[in-house]
Amino acid sequence: MSFPWANHYTPSHPVMKWMDEKLPLPRLVYNAVGAGYPVPRNLNYMWNFGVLAGFCLMLQIVTGVILAMHYAANAGVAFASTEHIMRDVNWGWMLRYAHANGASAFFVVVYLHIFRGFYFGSYKAPREMIWLLGVVIFLLMMATAFMGYVLPWGQMSFWGAKVITGLFGAIPVVGEPIQQWLLGGFAPDNAALNRFFSLHFLLPFVIAGVVVLHIWALHIPGSSNPTGVEVKSESDTVPFHPYYTAKDGFGLGVFLLIYCAFLFFMPNQLGHPDNYIPANPLSTPAHIVPEWYFWPFYAILRAFTFDIFFIPAKLMGVLAMFAAILVWFFLPWLDNSPVRSGHYRPMFKKFFWFGLIPTMAVLFYCGGAPAEEPYVMLSQIATAYYFLHFLVVLPLVALMEKPKPLPFSITEAVLGSDDEAKLAAKS
Amino acid sequence: MNRLIASVAVGLFFVLSALAAFVSGAYTAITEPAAETVEHAFHKTPKELHLASDGPFGRFDKQQLQRGFQVYSEVCSACHSLKYVAFRDLEQLGYNEAEVKAIAASKQVPGVDPNTGEANTRPGLPTDYFPSPYPNDIAARAANNNAVPPDLSLMAKARHEGPAYVYSLLTGFTSQPKALLERFPDAKTPEGLHYNPYFANLNLAMAPPLTDGQVTFADGSPNTVDAMSKDLAAFLVWTAEPSLDKRKQTGWPVLGFLLFATVLSYLAYRNIWAEKKAKH
Numbered sequence: 264m265s266f267p268w269a270n271h272y273t274p275s276h277p278v279m280k281w282m283d284e285k286l287p288l289p290r291l292v293y294n295a296v297g298a299g300y301p302v303p304r305n306l307n308y309m310w311n312f313g314v315l316a317g318f319c320l321m322l323q324i325v326t327g328v329i330l331a332m333h334y335a336a337n338a339g340v341a342f343a344s345t346e347h348i349m350r351d352v353n354w355g356w357m358l359r360y361a362h363a364n365g366a367s368a369f370f371v372v373v374y375l376h377i378f379r380g381f382y383f384g385s386y387k388a389p390r391e392m393i394w395l396l397g398v399v400i401f402l403l404m405m406a407t408a409f410m411g412y413v414l415p416w417g418q419m420s421f422w423g424a425k426v427i428t429g430l431f432g433a434i435p436v437v438g439e440p441i442q443q444w445l446l447g448g449f450a451p452d453n454a455a456l457n458r459f460f461s462l463h464f465l466l467p468f469v470i471a472g473v474v475v476l477h478i479w480a481l482h483i484p485g486s487s488n489p490t491g492v493e494v495k496s497e498s499d500t501v502p503f504h505p506y507y508t509a510k511d512g513f514g515l516g517v518f519l520l521i522y523c524a525f526l527f528f529m530p531n532q533l534g535h536p537d538n539y540i541p542a543n544p545l546s547t548p549a550h551i552v553p554e555w556y557f558w559p560f561y562a563i564l565r566a567f568t569f570d571i572f573f574i575p576a577k578l579m580g581v582l583a584m585f586a587a588i589l590v591w592f593f594l595p596w597l598d599n600s601p602v603r604s605g606h607y608r609p610m611f612k613k614f615f616w617f618g619l620i621p622t623m624a625v626l627f628y629c630g631g632a633p634a635e636e637p638y639v640m641l642s643q644i645a646t647a648y649y650f651l652h653f654l655v656v657l658p659l660v661a662l663m664e665k666p667k668p669l670p671f672s673i674t675e676a677v678l679g680s681d682d683e684a685k686l687a688a689k690s
Numbered sequence: 691m692n693r694l695i696a697s698v699a700v701g702l703f704f705v706l707s708a709l710a711a712f713v714s715g716a717y718t719a720i721t722e723p724a725a726e727t728v729e730h731a732f733h734k735t736p737k738e739l740h741l742a743s744d745g746p747f748g749r750f751d752k753q754q755l756q757r758g759f760q761v762y763s764e765v766c767s768a769c770h771s772l773k774y775v776a777f778r779d780l781e782q783l784g785y786n787e788a789e790v791k792a793i794a795a796s797k798q799v800p801g802v803d804p805n806t807g808e809a810n811t812r813p814g815l816p817t818d819y820f821p822s823p824y825p826n827d828i829a830a831r832a833a834n835n836n837a838v839p840p841d842l843s844l845m846a847k848a849r850h851e852g853p854a855y856v857y858s859l860l861t862g863f864t865s866q867p868k869a870l871l872e873r874f875p876d877a878k879t880p881e882g883l884h885y886n887p888y889f890a891n892l893n894l895a896m897a898p899p900l901t902d903g904q905v906t907f908a909d910g911s912p913n914t915v916d917a918m919s920k921d922l923a924a925f926l927v928w929t930a931e932p933s934l935d936k937r938k939q940t941g942w943p944v945l946g947f948l949l950f951a952t953v954l955s956y957l958a959y960r961n962i963w964a965e966k967k968a969k970h
Contacts, residue, residue, distance in 0.1 A: 304966055346774045346844075349933070356933040357940070501966055509959040516952030523948060527941025528746045531847060539848035539930075540840075549890065569711035576711070583704055597697055636719050643712035647705045654701025658694050 266485070268497040270298045295482065301500035302507055303488035305677050309383070310486070311514035312376040317474065318515060319369035324467050326362040327411075334414065336460035338453040341416035342541040360530035366408050367533045368522045370556035373401065377591075382615055384491055384603035389484040391595040396477040398591045400470055405557070405588075407466040410459040412554055413451070417538030422551045424451040424459070430564070433578040450544060490676045491603025492669055496684045499673035550633045558630025559623055562642040563587050563649065565634050583646065590653045597653060600661035602669065610664040614656050622648045728877040732870050734862070734887040736854035741924050746942075749935055750928055752784040757907050758925025759783060761918050764905050766842060769834065769896075771822035774843035775929050778816040782932055790816050797821055835882045837895035846923070846930040853923040855888065860919035862888040863898040 272293045274280045283290055293299045333352050335344040348355035377397070380386055386394035409427060413420045428451070432442040447454030485494060494500055501507075525532065533555060537548050553561055567580035574582075590597075605612050622645045629642035675681035742751035759780070762772065777794035785793065794814035799821045801812035814821070823839075824830035830838045846852035866885045871878060879885045883893040900915045907913055911921075927934070 343774070349931070350774065350779075356931070356937060360937075505962050506966070509955070509962045512955040513952065513959045516948060516955050520945065520948050520952060523941065523944050527937055527944060530937070536848050536850055536852065539844040566708055567711050569707075569714045571707045571710065579707055583707070586704065593697070596693065636715070636724065640712055640715050640719070643708050643715060647708040647712070650701050650704035650708070654697045655705070658697050662694075 265294065265299065265482070266301045266494065266497070266500065268500075269294075269301050270502055272297075272299055295478065296508075297504045298502040300482065300485075300503040301494070301497075302486050302503050303494055303499060303673050304501045304506075305488050305490065305673050306486065306507070306510075307489050308514065309375070309379040309489075311511055311518075312372045312379060314511040315372040315514060315518050316369065316376055318518075319365060319372060320467065320470060320474065322365050323362065323369060324471070326358050326365060327464070327467065330358055330362055331464060334460075336414065336457050338416060338456050338542070341414065341456060345415045357526070360526050363534060364522065364525045364530060366411065367525075367554070367556065368518070369404065370408070372518070373404065374556070377401065381594075381619070382605040383487060383489060384598065384600075384605065385487045386595045387598070387603050388595065390481075390487060392480040392483075393477060394595060395592060396473055396480055398588070400473050400477060401591075402588065403466055403470045403473065407463060407470065408554065408556065410463040410466075412538075413456065413459045414463060415538060416456060416542045418540040418542060418546075418548050419535045419538040419551070421451055421542035421544065422548055423553055424455060426551055427553075428455075430581045430584075433575070433581045435578070451542075487603065488673060489604055489606065490670055490673060491607065492671075492673055492676070495672045496674070496681075496687065498681065498683065552631055555627075555631060558628075559626035560584050560587055560630070562626040562630035562638075563646050565630075565639065566642045566646040568639065568643075583650075587649060590650070594653070594657075598657045598661055600664060600666065602666040607667040607669055608660075608664055609667060610660045611657075614652065614660060618648060618656065619652050622652065728870065728874040729891055731873065732867070732887055732892060733890065734858070736851045736858040736888060737861075739854040739857045739920065739923060741853060741920075741927060743924065743927055743934060746938060748938070751924065753909065753911075754921050754924045755783045755928050756785075757909075757911055757918075758921040758923070758928075760907065761900075761905050761922045762842070762925060765899055766922070767820070767823060769823055769830075769839040771824075771839075771841045772820040772843050772929060773822060773841050774819070775932075776817060776819045777814055779932055783928070787816075794818060835895045839896070842926060842929065844930050846926040848930075852930070853927050856926055857919045857923040858888040859886060860900060860922065861916055862886045 272283070272290045274283050274289070279289060282288070330348065333344065333348045333355060335341060345359070348359050350356075352358070380394065380397070409423070413424045424446075428442050428445050431445060432438045434441060443449060445455075446452075447458060488494075535552065535554075552558070561584075564580045564584040567576050567583055569579075570576050571579050600608060600611065602608055605615055625641055625645040626649065629638040629645065632638040670676040672681045672684050674684065742748055742754065762770075777790055777797075780790050780793060781787070794816050797814040797818075797820070798811040799814045799818045801810050802808070803810045824833065827838050845856060849855040863884055863886050866879055877892075879893045883895055884897055885892060886894055900918050902914050905913055905918060911917065931937075
């Protein structure tokens with residue numbers, strides 16, 4: 264679907280005409296991310312991150328496929344083959360650092376993309392399906408990143424694999440058989456490494472497939488915008504190309520500057536030194552921590568240190584950690600406020616900036632810290648607020664809040680008046 | 691309404707569970723405060739160390755790397771392997787081909803007798819990797835009070851503040867502080883171990899490996915324990931990442947190009963949008 268005033272694809276070159284008749288791929292691109300896709304004219308920089316996430320996915324696939332040509336997924340030689348890439352493969356160090364820091368960059372832009380959605384209510388009707396697919400992409404990314412981190416077969420790889428698969432061991436009765444089935448043994452070893460490599464290669468292409476669905480679903484209602492007011496007339500939109508290709512191009516430049524500063528000048532800043540020690544099943548690291556992008560959820564996992572009736576603390580932690588992400592699936596139905604954008608929701612805005620954001624910061628910090636006081640107590644308080652926010656605060660705020668008046672249209676929000684559309688609405 | 695009740699009920703279940711855990715944790719923290727550990731009280735973070743390779747403009751000091759290599763060869767290599775480094779890599783330290791061949795030939799590496807097929811040793815070639823001092827971990831354990839001396843190739847990246855850690859550890863051997871034994875009478879360094887506040891659990895199997903004047907440098911550089919430790923730390927930065935110089939050299943033109951391209955794309959963006967922006 265598109266708006267009636269969308270530009271139509273009219274190839275003039277004979278080759279393009281011929282192509283359009285046989286396989287209208289250029290037409291598809293034109294309508295998807297070209298001049299044929301009308302987009303609200305008032306998108307701010309927070310709307311850059313979808314394109315950047317797509318770029319990161321491609322970057323990870325390209326660097327990953329080349330790394331796979333040199334990497335050996337065998338517990339005996341995996342660590343050495345990683346060092347072979349770093350030392351002997353031409354530009355291998357750059358590829359590996361690009362891939363490792365690319366994972367971090369991917370999560371940075373995706374978290375910003377998700378929090379853009381939280382604040383501007385991008386998950387609300389008619390965009391629920393885009394949101395649901397987005398959460399699926401996020402879950403797939405977490406699985407892919409986790410398995411990728413296991414591949415260098417360093418200490419954190421091994422112990423991370425052990426801890427994360429151990430989560431399944433918390434399930435009553437069937438937990439341990441499931442854990443052994445996942446690992447192909449009693450502890451992570453060659454069987455686990457091989458299947459993790461296979462899945463780590465496969466899942467990015469599954470992600471790419473879900474991304475196609477995500478963008479497809481996006482093109483039904485069109486992009487959301489910072490006012491949350493739907494598009495009313497042609498003056499509310501601009502064609503994606505050249506307006507947003509230009510803006511995204513600038514955003515991509517800023518992103519690449521920051522990314523390359525990490526890649527070339529502090530490539531190990533976001534990693535853990537222990538992963539430069541070869542995996543050793545007989546020596547447990549003092550503090551097992553996952554990569555930074557899992558810290559908030561790791562903090563929730565570790566916050567439950569107390570048996571709740573018949574539920575052991577460990578199982579409670581696992582349930583809470585999964586629930587913390589699964590709750591996002593229900594967001595379109597938890598937040599019933601008819602107003603999308605946080606700009607026009609005074610109560611929601613306060614809970615967002617003074618509740619959710621500090622909570623995420625505390626969870627992030629505590630997830631990376633050792634499991635001792637005061638970090639555990641802090642993460643318990645933050646975990647409590649996290650669930651309170653999504654499951655209690657959002658539904659109640661939607662009931663109680665009196666939203667601020669919305670602008671008549673996007674054009675009015677940008678230019679201060681939109682007389683043409685108002686007249687048309689009256690007649 | 692049913693939906694609201696359900697979400698509030700699920701929410702309160704998790705909220706109250708987390709708060710219950712908090713209350714029980716707080717109660718434990720008050721009634722049984724965690725006992726101070728000797729590691730927590732006496733472990734020190736690494737001393738400051740400045741190397742030529744530090745920072746975005748830093749480059750290796752090849753003279754220092756050669757001195758560090760000499761310290762490794764004459765002292766550390768008796769117990770520690772350097773298995774990810776090949777002799778050919780030494781050309782990066784400024785040795786010429788003949789010198790690298792001579793260094794390689796001076797080490798015996800595992801080989802196979804071409805006539806009998808039996809395992810033997812032969813002089814190293816530039817393509818060989820540094821040989822390990824022990825045939826296996828069991829032999830290493832047996833010779834070192836049940837501790838395996840770790841491979842040093844990646845040591846500078848495998849510890850927090852790696853280079854400073856190496857330097858601090860090598861210069862940090864001392865007798866146990868009186869205050870430590872007064873507060874933690876059970877924490878006396880066991881027989882055969884050596885107290886060092888920079889080591890994670892304070893006692894390590896390695897004896898102080900360096901003494902003043904132990905290695906004589908051809909260029910007459912100072913050979914105190916402090917100076918040799920710095921040289922070795924610099925050398926281990928190189929073994930951990932031989933491509934460090936190339937990485938930084940590549941980084942600057944990349945950032946320069948990206949800055950240029952970003953400025954251009956910003957101007958293009960402003961130009962394209964000029965008509966659409968609100969005029970104030």
